[in-house]
Amino acid sequence: xxxxxxFLLALLSFGVAHAAPPVIEIEIKDHLFYPDxxxxxxxxxxxxxxxxxxxxxxxxxxxxxxxxxxITGNSQTVIFIGPLPAGEYPFFGExxxxxxxxxxxxx
Amino acid sequence: MxxxxxxLILQETLEAALLISVLCAICCMQKQKFTALGVGLMAGFxxxxxxxxxxxxxxxxxxxxxxxxxxxxxxxxxxxxxxVFFWDMLRRQNSSEQAVAGGRPLSMPGFMLAAxxxxxxxxxxxGSEIVLYVGGxxxxxxxxxxxxxxxxxGLGIGISIGVLLYYGLLGLPRRWGRWVSIxxxxxxxxxxxSQAVMLLTQAxxxxxxxxxxxxxxxxxxxxxxxxxLYALVGYESTPSPWQVLAYLAGFVLVAAVVILAWPSQxxxxxGSGVGSGARA
Numbered sequence: 001x002x003x004x005x006x007f008l009l010a011l012l013s014f015g016v017a018h019a020a021p022p023v024i025e026i027e028i029k030d031h032l033f034y035p036d037x038x039x040x041x042x043x044x045x046x047x048x049x050x051x052x053x054x055x056x057x058x059x060x061x062x063x064x065x066x067x068x069x070x071i072t073g074n075s076q077t078v079i080f081i082g083p084l085p086a087g088e089y090p091f092f093g094e095x096x097x098x099x100x101x102x103x104x105x106x107x
Numbered sequence: 108m109x110x111x112x113x114x115l116i117l118q119e120t121l122e123a124a125l126l127i128s129v130l131c132a133i134c135c136m137q138k139q140k141f142t143a144l145g146v147g148l149m150a151g152f153x154x155x156x157x158x159x160x161x162x163x164x165x166x167x168x169x170x171x172x173x174x175x176x177x178x179x180x181x182x183x184x185x186x187x188x189x190x191v192f193f194w195d196m197l198r199r200q201n202s203s204e205q206a207v208a209g210g211r212p213l214s215m216p217g218f219m220l221a222a223x224x225x226x227x228x229x230x231x232x233x234g235s236e237i238v239l240y241v242g243g244x245x246x247x248x249x250x251x252x253x254x255x256x257x258x259x260x261g262l263g264i265g266i267s268i269g270v271l272l273y274y275g276l277l278g279l280p281r282r283w284g285r286w287v288s289i290x291x292x293x294x295x296x297x298x299x300x301s302q303a304v305m306l307l308t309q310a311x312x313x314x315x316x317x318x319x320x321x322x323x324x325x326x327x328x329x330x331x332x333x334x335x336l337y338a339l340v341g342y343e344s345t346p347s348p349w350q351v352l353a354y355l356a357g358f359v360l361v362a363a364v365v366i367l368a369w370p371s372q373x374x375x376x377x378g379s380g381v382g383s384g385a386r387a
Binding site: 021045047055056057059063064066067069070071072073075076077078079080081082083085094095096097098 | 311
């Protein structure tokens with residue numbers, strides 16, 4: 001019985017360890033991020049699903065998050081971030097930085 | 108729009124321009140023609156267009172992290188090719204001394220092919236972003252003039268800095284020029300592996316960790332100096348321990364190859380090697 005419990009616990013912990021990270025969706029439209037503020041719990045890995053609804057490509061860039069990725073027009077992509085300590089991590093669209101601005105807030 | 112175009116094109120151009128400059132300087136020191144490098148550059152332009160036009164498909168590979176995986180592969184191969192470049196060049200230095208003694212002519216060196224391949228891969232990677240950026244902007248006709256002007260200025264400044272570095276390296280005393288060139292290429296090799304690790308972390312193929320240090324307060328990456336250092340030696344203000352480790356590994360790989368392949372008959376280490384041609 002003890003072995004069975006241990007086995008189930010091990011199975012559970014394996015499942016937890018390999019659980020898919022939460023997905024947060026961000027859209028790019030008219031060279032703006034929607035939402036432009038993304039709130040994420042501290043010390044949590046997150047999968048950003050970014051949909052570029054513009055016909056033109058954009059590059060998601062963040063010096064603070066150490067991330068950069070080109071997203072072609074009318075397409076979607078995935079960027080993993082975290083786990084990170086609490087704080088604010090700005091990001092921007094490198095191709096249209098005047099308008100495409102946002103930040104990740106870790107709480 | 109104009110300023111943004113200049114900055115973006117300059118950022119993308121600079122990294123490839125500096126790598127090409129150092130390679131050209133070393134090849135000039137070796138009294139090699141630049142034909143192979145020119146072919147590598149042209150092939151890079153073609154591949155940049157092909158890669159840019161297929162980026163959407165590539166991005167969808169491996170559950171939407173194909174772009175990271177392919178770019179990491181390109182960067183990793185550049186590091187290995189830099190090691191191959193030095194290995195073949197320095198080993199050939201050994202055999203050329205024997206060949207000269209035996210009066211045998213030398214064929215097209217393999218290290219020039221490695222240099223051409225390095226340039227091709229670097230231009231493919233950086234050029235594809237320029238193609239996508241400019242391609243996107245020219246869809247909006249109101250920006251057309253600013254785009255072309257910004258692109259020309261960005262390319263012009265980037266290439267000029269590369270040319271300055273090239274002549275700067277050749278202008279140094281022979282021994283210095285040789286060592287600085289080797290050192291810079293070893294740093295670039297480290298940077299390529301470090302960037303590959305960053306990309307694989309972004310793809311969640313390598314676990315994310317806390318940065319080893321944070322120097323963003325006194326040298327932000329987005330500043331001019333930070334950008335220049337990023338392009339030249341891969342400066343990161345918040346690198347992960349894996350990135351630092353990969354950087355060191357790439358640097359040590361090239362340094363080890365240079366030390367191991369260094370011509371054994373080199374009198375005092377000054378008479379031949381990378382700088383043998385610079386006496387001319």
